[in-house]
Amino acid sequence: MTDAAGGRFDYGAWSSLLAEVVTPEGKVDYGRLASRRTRLDEFVATLGAASPESHPDRFAGDDERLAYWINAYNAFTLHAILAEYPIASVWRARDGQFFQRRRHVAGGRAVSLDDI
DSSP, X not given: OBOTTSOSBOOHHHHHHHHHHBXXXXXXXXXXXXXXXXXXXXXXXXXXXXXXXXXXXXXOSHHHHHHHHXXXXXXXXXXXXXXXXXXXXXXXXXXXXXXXXXXXXXXXXXXXXXXX
């Protein structure tokens, strides 16, 4: 997300969500994540509205651009898993194209996990 003035991209909501759904062992509690789907949807929409390519002024350096893509990849992965939940493995997705489908938007551009 960005601050009210359209400044730097803000990951506060994403960090808060992760703190609630990632176990002390570092695993995602997908049941808990599913109950917070609206918050994940909101963050994914925020990623769709701005990226380093579409709003370079919000991503001042290489570290900020890299942080965007790492967080986008992780959020898009969790979002895609919830779309097929329950799912035994991303490697056994319904059509076998879990990483290739362009189902998410980053800064106005459709991307797949493989694109990232």
